[in-house]
Amino acid sequence: MEVAAIAIFVGALAVIAFEFVHRTKVALVGAALMVIVGVLSQDEAIEAIDWATLGLLAGMMVIVGLTEPTGVFTYLALRVAQLSRGDPIKLVFLLAGVTGLLSAFLDNLTAILLVVPITLLIADLLRVSAIPLVVVEVLASNIGGTATLIGDPPNIMIGTHRPELGFNDFVVNLAPVAILTLVTVTAVLALLFRRQLRVDPARAAEVGRLDPTRDMRGARNVGRTLAVLLGTIVAFFLHGLLHLEPAVVALGGATVMLLVAADDVESALERVEWSTLFFFLGLFVMVGGLEQQGVIDEVAEWLADVTGGSRVVEGMVILWGAAAGSALVDNIPFTAAMIPVVDSIQGDEFDDALWWSLALGACFGGNATMIAAAANVAATGILERSGQRISFVRFLAVGLPVTVLSLLIATAYLLLFQL
Amino acid sequence: MTQLRRLPLVRASVPETATLGDAALELTRAGVPAIAVLDTLERVRGVFTSEGLLRGWYPPYLAELRHTAFLDDDAMLAERADEVRGEPVRPYVERVEPLDGGDSRVHAAERFLHAKVDALPVVDEGRFLGMLSIGALCAATVEHLAGSQEPQDGS
Numbered sequence: 001m002e003v004a005a006i007a008i009f010v011g012a013l014a015v016i017a018f019e020f021v022h023r024t025k026v027a028l029v030g031a032a033l034m035v036i037v038g039v040l041s042q043d044e045a046i047e048a049i050d051w052a053t054l055g056l057l058a059g060m061m062v063i064v065g066l067t068e069p070t071g072v073f074t075y076l077a078l079r080v081a082q083l084s085r086g087d088p089i090k091l092v093f094l095l096a097g098v099t100g101l102l103s104a105f106l107d108n109l110t111a112i113l114l115v116v117p118i119t120l121l122i123a124d125l126l127r128v129s130a131i132p133l134v135v136v137e138v139l140a141s142n143i144g145g146t147a148t149l150i151g152d153p154p155n156i157m158i159g160t161h162r163p164e165l166g167f168n169d170f171v172v173n174l175a176p177v178a179i180l181t182l183v184t185v186t187a188v189l190a191l192l193f194r195r196q197l198r199v200d201p202a203r204a205a206e207v208g209r210l211d212p213t214r215d216m217r218g219a220r221n222v223g224r225t226l227a228v229l230l231g232t233i234v235a236f237f238l239h240g241l242l243h244l245e246p247a248v249v250a251l252g253g254a255t256v257m258l259l260v261a262a263d264d265v266e267s268a269l270e271r272v273e274w275s276t277l278f279f280f281l282g283l284f285v286m287v288g289g290l291e292q293q294g295v296i297d298e299v300a301e302w303l304a305d306v307t308g309g310s311r312v313v314e315g316m317v318i319l320w321g322a323a324a325g326s327a328l329v330d331n332i333p334f335t336a337a338m339i340p341v342v343d344s345i346q347g348d349e350f351d352d353a354l355w356w357s358l359a360l361g362a363c364f365g366g367n368a369t370m371i372a373a374a375a376n377v378a379a380t381g382i383l384e385r386s387g388q389r390i391s392f393v394r395f396l397a398v399g400l401p402v403t404v405l406s407l408l409i410a411t412a413y414l415l416l417f418q419l
Numbered sequence: 420m421t422q423l424r425r426l427p428l429v430r431a432s433v434p435e436t437a438t439l440g441d442a443a444l445e446l447t448r449a450g451v452p453a454i455a456v457l458d459t460l461e462r463v464r465g466v467f468t469s470e471g472l473l474r475g476w477y478p479p480y481l482a483e484l485r486h487t488a489f490l491d492d493d494a495m496l497a498e499r500a501d502e503v504r505g506e507p508v509r510p511y512v513e514r515v516e517p518l519d520g521g522d523s524r525v526h527a528a529e530r531f532l533h534a535k536v537d538a539l540p541v542v543d544e545g546r547f548l549g550m551l552s553i554g555a556l557c558a559a560t561v562e563h564l565a566g567s568q569e570p571q572d573g574s
Contacts, residue, residue: 074486117483121490124478215486386480 002293005039009286009337013329017371023330024275027282034289048288052160052247054277059250060150064110065271066257067229070222071215073102077118078212086126086204088197092136092190095119099137100144100182103375104175105233108145108152109276112138112375116382125210126203131383131390132193138379139189139367139402140182145375146363147171147178149246150236153280153374154326154335154362158355159246161339165355167236167246173356177413181364181406188405192398221261228257276374280332287336296337300344314345315357315419316411322361323407327368327400335362353418360414364406370395423527423541424520426559428549432457433508435464439475440504442467442511451552452537456512461547463517463540470536471511475503517542518551524563527556 012030016023035045067073080098084091095115102111115137123130145151149159149170159165216222232253235242239249262268290296307313318338325334335358342354366373370380370392376399380390431449433442435456446454446467453468474482478499481487515536518527520543530539531553538552 068485071486074484078489117480118486120478120480121484121487124480210489212489215488382480382483385483386478 001037001039002295004037005034005289005293005295008033008037008039009290012286013333016333017329019371022275024279024282027279027286027333029282031282031285034286039289040285040292044292045285045288048291049281049284050157050160052245053157053284054280055247056150056156056160056250057153057280058272058277059247059252059254060107060110061272061276062254062268063229063232063250063257064106064114066261066268067225068114068271070225072222072226073114074118075212075216076102077115077122078210081122081126082208082210082212084204085208086199086201088128088194088199089190091197091199092133092193093186095133096136096140096182096186096189099140100147100178103141103144104147104151104178107150107156108141108373108375109378111141111144112379113382115141116379120382120386120388122207125207126199128197128199130386130388131394132189132196134379134383135390135395135398136186136189136193138376139185139399141375142363142366142373143178143182143185143406146181146360147175148236150250152363152366153332154366155359156246157332157335157339158359161343162350162355163245164350165352166240168240169352170359171237173352173418174359177360177410180413181409184409185402185405188402189398224260225257228253228260231256280336283333283336286333287340290337291340296340297344300341303341303345311351311353312415312419315353315414318342318345318354318357319361319410319414320407322358323365323368323403326362326365327372327403330371331362331366331373334365338362353414356418357414360410361407364403364410367399367406368396368403369399372399421524421559421563422520423518423522423524423551424543424548426524426551427555428541428551429538429555430547430549431455432547432550433467434459435509435512437508438504439472439506439508439511442508443472443476446472449550451550453513453539453550453552455540455547455550456508457547462545463515463542463547465512465514466536466538466540466550467508467512468536468538471513475506475511476500515539517547519543520548524556524560527551528560531556 008030012026015021015026034040035042076098080094084094099111099115102114116134119133119137120130123133149155149167155170159170232249235249236246239246258265258268303317307317322334322338338358342358346354370376383390429449429451431445431451432455433445435458446469453466456464456467458464513536515534517540518530520541538550541548541551
C-alpha cells in the first residue's frame with residue numbers, strides 16, 4: 001500500500017506539473033484512487049480534509065468577489081499608473097507595491113486576477129509592453145503574499161494547520177523579511193526593465209487626465225463593502241484576542257458581506273472558485289494517504305538523518321527544499337506534503353522557526369517558474385487570452401534569479417533571527 | 420405543432436474562410452444577433468455573434484476588465500480597427516448545436532433559455548436554412564397566443 005500511495009501522489013504531481021489535465025481533476029482522481037485501492041478508508045479520507053483551510057479560502061473568495069464590483073481595485077491600479085507620471089522606475093515600484101499589499105491582505109491569486117487586467121489596459125494606453133509589468137506583479141504577489149497568514153495558499157495551510165501560529169505571528173515574523181525582499185527584488189526588476197518601459201510623455205499625460213473615480217460613482221454599497229473588508233482584516237489581527245480561528249473570521253466576514261452587499265446570494269456565491277476548493281480537497285486526501293501509510297514519517301526520519309538533527313541545517317533544508325519543490329511542481333501540493341513532514345521533524349517540541357522556513361521556501365519558490373504558484377498560472381493565462389504570450393524560459397530567466405535572491409535574503413534572516 | 424422551418428428565418432451567413440471585416444458587415448446587414456459560419460458544403464460550423472464582434476473589435480483584455488467608465492472611445496479604438504479587419508473570423512466563431520427545421524417552438528425556447536446566443540441556426544438534413552432569433556421566436560409565439568392565422572404543420 002505504501003508503494004501505491006507514493007505512486008498515486010508522485011503521478012498526480014507529475015500530471016499537475018506538466019498541465020496535461022486540469023489540476024482539480026488530477027487531485028480528485030488521485031484522492032479517489034487512494035480510497036479505491038485501500039490506501040486509506042473513506043472515514044480516514046474525510047478526516048484528512050482540512051476544512052479550516054477550505055473555509056478560509058471560501059470566505060475570502062466571497063469577500064473579495066463582492067468588493068470587486070465597487071471598482072476600488074481598478075481605481076487603485078489606475079491611480080498608481082497616474083502617480084508614476086510615465087517614469088518606468090516609479091511605475092514598477094508603485095505597481096509592485098500595490099500588488100504586494102493586495103496580496104498580503106486578500107491573497108496573491110486574487111490580487112493578480114484584480115491587477116493584471118487593468119495593467120494590460122495601462123500598458124496599452126502607455127504604449128509599452130505589458131509583459132514586464134505583469135512579471136513584476138506576479139513576483140511581487142508571491143513575495144507580498146508571504147507577509148501574512150492569508151496572503152498565499154502555503155501560509156493559509158500552515159496557519160490553519162498549526163493554531164499556535166496566529167495572524168500576528170505571521171506578520172511579525174514574515175512581513176519584515178517580505179518587505180525587504182520586495183523592495184530589493186523590485187529595485188532589480190526596475191533596473192532590468194527600465195528601457196522596455198520608457199513612456200512617451202504625451203501618453204503619460206493622456207493617462208493622467210483619466211478620471212478613475214468615474215466607475216465608482218455608480219457602484220452601490222461601496223462604503224459598506226469596504227467597511228466589511230477592512231473590518232475583516234482588523235479581525236484577522238485581533239483573532240487571537242477574540243479567540244476566533246482565521247477561518248471563522250473569513251467566513252464571518254463573508255456572512256456580513258452577504259447580508260450588507262449582496263442582493264442575490266446565488267450570484268454572489270458564483271464568485272467562489274469551486275475548482276480551487278475541490279483541488280485542495282483532493283490534495284488533502286492524497287496527503288492523508290501518504291500519512292496513513294507512514295511515508296511522511298519515513299521522509300522526516302530521512303531528513304533528520306541527513307541533517308544530523310541540527311536545527312539550523314533542518315531549517316535550511318526545509319527552506320531551500322521547499323523552494324525547489326515548489327518551483328518544480330506547484331507550491332500548494334508541495335506544502336500540503338511538507339506540513340506533516342515538518343510536524344514529524346519537530347516532534348513534541350513546537351518550533352516556529354521551521355514553519356517560517358517552510359513558508360518562506362514555498363512562497364518564494366513560487367516565483368521560480370510559470371507553474372510554481374497559482375498566481376503565475378493565472379497571470380500567464382490572462383496574458384495569453386489577451387494575445388500576449390510569455391514563454392516558460394523567458395519567465396524562468398527572470399523568476400529563477402529573483403527566487404535565488406529572495407532565498408538568500410530569507411537565509412540571512414532565518415540565520416540571524418530565527419534559527 | 421409549428422415547425423421552425425415555417426418561421427421567419429434570416430438567411431445570414433459567411434463562409435468559414437471569411438475575415439472578421441466580412442463577418443461584421445454581414446452581421447450588421449442581416450440585423451440579427453448572430454450569423455452562421457458555414458463550410459464549403461453549407462454545413463454549420465458555428466455562429467458569429469455580436470459579442471464575437473465586440474471581442475474582435477476591442478482589445479482582448481477588455482473581457483477581463485470590469486470597470487472602464489473612465490475610458491473614451493478614441494483611446495480604445497485607435498489603430499485597432501484597421502488591424503483586425505483582415506483577421507480570419509475563425510477564432511471568434513462560437514460552436515453551437517443547430518436547431519432542426521422540424522423542431523417545435525417550445526424546443527427552440529428551451530434551447531434559447533440555455534444558450535449564450537440570441538440567434539441559432541436552423542438546418543434541414545444538415546443544410547443551413549437560416550437564423551432564428553429570440554425576437555422572431557417571441558413574435559411567432561405572441562401571434563399564436565393572440566389566435567392569429569399562424570401557418571400550421573401540414574396545412
